[in-house]
Amino acid sequence: MNNRNLLAGMTVAVLIAPSAAYADSFTMWARADDSTFMTKIVDAFNAGHADKVELQIVPTGELVQKYAVAAAGGSAPDALSLDLIYTPSFAAAGQLEDITDLAKSLPYFDALSKAHLSVGTYKDKIYGVPFSADASVLIWNKDLFAKAGLDPDKGPTNWAEIRADAEKVKTLGSDIYGFYFSGNCGGCNIFTFTPLIWASGGDIFADNGAKSTLNSPAVKDAVAFYQGMVKDGLVPEGAKTDPGANFFAAFATGKIGISPSGSFAIGALNSQYPNLHYGVTFLPGKDGNKSSFAGGDNFVVTKGTKKIELIKQFLDFAYSLPGQTLLAKNGSLPVRADIAKEALAGLDERYLIPAEAMNVGRTPYSVVFNDLINSPNGPWNTTLNNVFFSTPDAIDQGLADGQDAMQTIIDQAAQ
Amino acid sequence: MPAGRSRGLPANSPPAPGARVYRRKRRSWAGLIYVLPAVLLVLVFFVLPLCMTGWMSLHNWPLLGESRWIGLGNYIALWKDRGFWRALSFTAYYTVAATVGLLGVGMALALFVERPRPGVGFYRTAFFLPVVVGFASASLLWAWLANVDSGLFSPLMRMLGITESPYNLLATFTPAFWLVTGMVIWKMSGFYMVILMSGLQSVPTDFHEAARIDGATRTQRFLHITLPLIRKPIALALILSVTGSMLAFDQFYIILAGGPQNQTMTAVYWIFNQSFVSFRLGYGAALSVVLLAILLVLSVIQLRLLRDREDGR
Known part of the structure; x- marks a missing residue:
């Protein structure tokens, strides 16, 4: 590279630097079981936004231990897609940010999975909001029948x-x-x-x-x-x-x-x-x-994070119709009942059964x-x-x- | 004072007391510097974690959240922990079974491959091969072999006429326990074979020849010549087997998940559950300290028994 090219490159770098400096990011962990749809939704968000999500997939069986070690060392991720049954114990341990205001500010709050929200609530405060869903059903073999x-x-x-x-x-x-x-x-x-x-x-x-x-x-x-x-x-x-x-x-x-x-x-x-x-x-x-x-993940936020606005941006995207459709196409049921049918349109009709089951779905509440x-x-x-x-x-x-x-x-x- | 001394000290004469102390000090410092890397390694990787475990055991130390000093609270709680004592008693039972099996089979294999003869290299390699397979891999392999629907043991038992219908080896305690113990013997007896074989090969052949001339049978020679002379390798094998068995975890976790009905829960498995399922790290640390103390006592007893015999007392 000659000097003139080097100078031109440096000029371009200086010109684009301010816009890059304004972009922000937050870190998020998810369990390996969810890697398909988590990767897709994060990629879609990152492609359409200046701000980015830095996703790390963690082996499912190690997520709690790894998070605990990271939290103890002050390097916990800003947010976590957490198996919903762990939400009460994480909240009870004081690890999570109270996101009651954020959750209730969502215009579709009432349409979010009630089962997810019930285990996402600890001492009347919301610490986890629905992110992905999996319902239990009965399947039968038509050929054997x-x-x-x-x-x-x-x-x-x-x-x-x-x-x-x-x-x-x-x-x-x-x-x-x-x-x-x-x-x-x-x-x-x-x-x-x-x-x-x-x-x-x-x-x-x-x-x-x-x-x-x-x-x-x-x-x-x-x-x-x-x-x-x-x-x-x-x-x-x-x-x-x-x-x-x-x-x-x-x-x-x-x-x-x-x-x-x-x-x-x-x-x-x-x-x-x-x-x-x-x-x-x-x-x-x-x-x-x-x-x-009602299984799946709650979206939780680590206590003390400074990235709450950015996190809300990501949640808005995940809860939008394109976001819910993307999740549905890649293995998670929609968590918004009001747009569930639209999100599942064009997919195997049998998905409508678990989607409906989610409406009556329950999750046991226990800190242990x-x-x-x-x-x-x-x-x-x-x-x-x-x-x-x-x-x-x-x-x-x-x-x-x-x-x-x-x-x-x-x-x-x-x- | 001899005349020579008055003209100055010869090169090899002892130094003045002050210089001697100085040199000794310098030598001891140099020695310390030489061993410093090893000392640091031991401190960082052995002493420090041990102290940390002891420190944690005095706290209510959850995996998530703040820890709290509770003194000897965890140690008091473990006296009443029936699950731990039950696990410890099962571990002792397993240790006896595994150690008898490992040393017995190891000795039989060692006697079989001790002397050079055609094909002995093949046998030695074949018997030692399972040792290089990791415990987790071997456990997964045996879990599959024992699977009643897709494994090999159940159809084999039916083919041989031992059972009439599919037999689930993992469903009840006795077959499940002996399956895991059998897997450990299959996997580890090659290792004990090597230890005992080295002992057998060190026994002078003259002793055997002399005994044979005196009319001693093969069994008499083994009991009265071989065994006393390989006491040290046997002791080493015994300590390794007892310690390894008391710390058993992987095979029971992978093949049986502590089942059926938690009947194959080992002490380490119990500690693992307390620490990483119940998230009680402080309590898990207290259990670990107690297990360490038990192992220490067992090892001292074994060493003392050996030393006493060696001294002829």
Whole structure:
């Protein structure tokens, strides 16, 4: 490069420098499970705005630990797309910024997912707003239904129908099973088993998570329903020790008639198993009705960040119709009920079922969710694993012990 | 004073007391500088983390949020922690099973490959190969082999007529426990084979020849000549196996997730759960200090037993 070119380059650099200096950015972390839609939405925002989001994808299982270490060292990101069930414990630990004013200033605040907002609220202040969503649903194999003489276009609508359909599918062969669930996975069962209880009028917690109600009639009924199917051989042997590895994969083999699953399965089945014909319906209660676990992420902001205005810009974009459409196309349900149908237009029609399920979706509230529910060694998972695969007379004692164990952890955390 | 001395000190005569002290001091400083990198490494990577663990154990130290001094509160709490003591008792049970298996199989393999003969290189390599596989990889491999729906063990058992229907090895305690212990023996016995083989090869052949002439049987020679002479390699293998087994975690976490019904929860697994599932780092640190103390006592006992025998007492 000769001197004249160098001088010209320096002049250009000086001329464009002021505009670059005005651009600002904020840092955001997201878990690897969300990498597809998080990357897309951040790229779209960065392409259309002078201000930028610096996204870092963190391995899902390490996000909490990494965030804690970064927070202790003063290098936490400005914002975080956080598995919504962690919002109460993060807020209780004083890590998050109160964003009540920001949330309530959004004109579509009332249309945002209520379940997300309920776990995003701690002591009447909002610390997390909905960002991505995943609802639980029931899926059935249409080909196996047809072979078993069932109507392939009609999914079961109550427990008796699930059982009857599963029995018919089981008659198709020794390696074909009527029903599948991951029997050693707390996270899978809070997502797909609790809705059966909710839709039957029961719950596993009372008093906003302060009381465990595991030993209650609706829970007993639901456990007896699963246990009966296990005892009668409608569920494969491997379900007992499945820690979630086959939560999706078992149904994808094409040898399972019915399985509770999540909205994520629609995209995954369509892209990875295009020849598998399946239907999607609501998770029903004992006598009908419907419910769902409202999963996904809350958007939270680290306490003390100076980038709140910039963060609001990004949220506005994510909540806009193009933002919600982009999320829907890449694996997340819309979190704004008022534009959900528009955002899902043109996509697989089966997405409308989980989108509607989100409206009745619930998320349990607990500051010790990880200890109680997610941990493979926690009381939720060990209790269910015990009662699902034992005998009917063991249910009462098993659930009573489980309730005591859960209550002990809740009480310890409250001290 | 001899005449020679009055004309000056010879080159090799001892220096004056002051100079000697000075030189000794300089030498000790030089020595200190030489070992300083090693000392620093030990301080930074061993002593400091240990002190930090001790310090944390005296606090209510959550993963998120502020820590608070609680003195011996965590240590008092752990006395009442039935889960920890249950995990510790399971760990001791596993340690005995794994150590007997590892040393037994390791010794059998060592005797098999001790002497040079055709093909012995192949056997030594084959037996040692699993050692170079990481614990996590080996655990994942065995978790798959034991999977009742997609693995190999269940169909194999049916083919051999051991079971009539698919058998889930991971569903009940006894098969699950022996599956994991079997995996550890498969993976690690090659390592103990090498330690014990080096001991066997150091036993002078004259002793065996003399005993053979005196009419000693093969078993007598092994019990009365070989075993006493390889006490040191056996002690090394014993300490390594006991320490490693008391710290077992990966295999139980990956293959069984502590199941069925938390019956295969090891002490380290319990500490991991307290620290990174319940986010109680201070309590996890207190449990670690107690486990360290237990390991220290176990190692001292093993070393003392060995020393006593060596001295013939």
